[in-house]
Amino acid sequence: MEFAEKIMKEIHSAISQNERFVLGIDGLSRAGKTTFVKKLASMLESKEIQNMIIHIDDHIVERKSRYNTGQDEWQEYYYLQWDIESLKEILFEKLSYSNDLKLPYYDHALDRHEYKELNIADKKVIIVEGIFLLRKEWSSFFDFAVFLDCPREIRFSRESLETQLNIEKFNKRYWKAEDFYLEKVRPIEKAHLVLSCEKLVEN
Template sequence: MEGKILTIFNELPKIEKGQKIVLGIDGLSRSGKTTLAKKIEHHLQEKNISVCIFHIDDYIVERKRRYNTNYEEWYEYYHLQWDAELLKHNLFKELKVSKELHLQNYDDNSDTQKLQVVTIPDTCFIIIEGVFLQRREWRRFYDYMIYLDCPKIKRFKRESDETQKNIEKFEKRYWRAEDYYMETVSPKEQADLVIQN
């Protein structure tokens, strides 16, 4: 992975004082997005560059809005898991123009969204990591996009033993949504850099 990190840093735009750069780390479930984001964050901090990381899964909606909605499960996951338009306006459009973001952060224990206020320094490398990041609502807001490519079976084996027992949920919900994303958005082709992981 260290060699890949160096490759990434040779590719990334250089940040200037007073500039914000938005990096997307896209990939399907369990492809290694969070791990890569942390490694990039560490590398940037060693160079005294301010970093803000946003995990797109922190901004999903309450369960009643994404389960048992009379839509197919894959549709719920892709189209209803996040309020894509709200995030476009409150997160993506504000990244480079606002010093302070007001976001609805999801709390899994209470199944509620709570207001989160995030301060962004004037000079900052902003990393957004998560699945489906290149959907049409959000794609134009990134300066650079990395796509982590990983085979489905390898990703599935990274799930806990308990989670793997419910393969039907993967087949109906997650994998069908992922197939839809791959077919309609072509994230590997759209990305600036594809990393095999």
């Protein structure tokens, strides 16, 4: 897999200099990020490279802070789904050098956070997976960023039938935010590597 070789080359270059490697796996909803990250982590483990995966969706805010705020729904999703500045301070700014992280994990059932401490002292590679990672507040903290590019119709087909029925929510909330991200932030241009979901299936 050519793309895997390119990523591994970057990783080996960093860890050979005893530096931690921070890898971002970006892509829109249902682009295949989680599956890709699992395969990548397995590859690292097979080479005995200690790594940790951080899913940005584990750290969203409570419902009251992201729904019915008075802003357009797409703005709530893009700007309010995460506490952007807080995550910058407690997560992204510390990834390259810290031994410990203390992060708020969101409990969907209880709609509240539980703080957990992560020891990353021995981790050579930190993989951050999620949507909108290359927004201006976070993009500079990645040593290497991959964007998984997948057409909307394919991504939508991966949703459950029940979820697909709520097309209005996609139109008002998710797709407008995605369009803003693609047009204004331009993650495809910012990423070090862009992979199509069709290519990933082939590999």
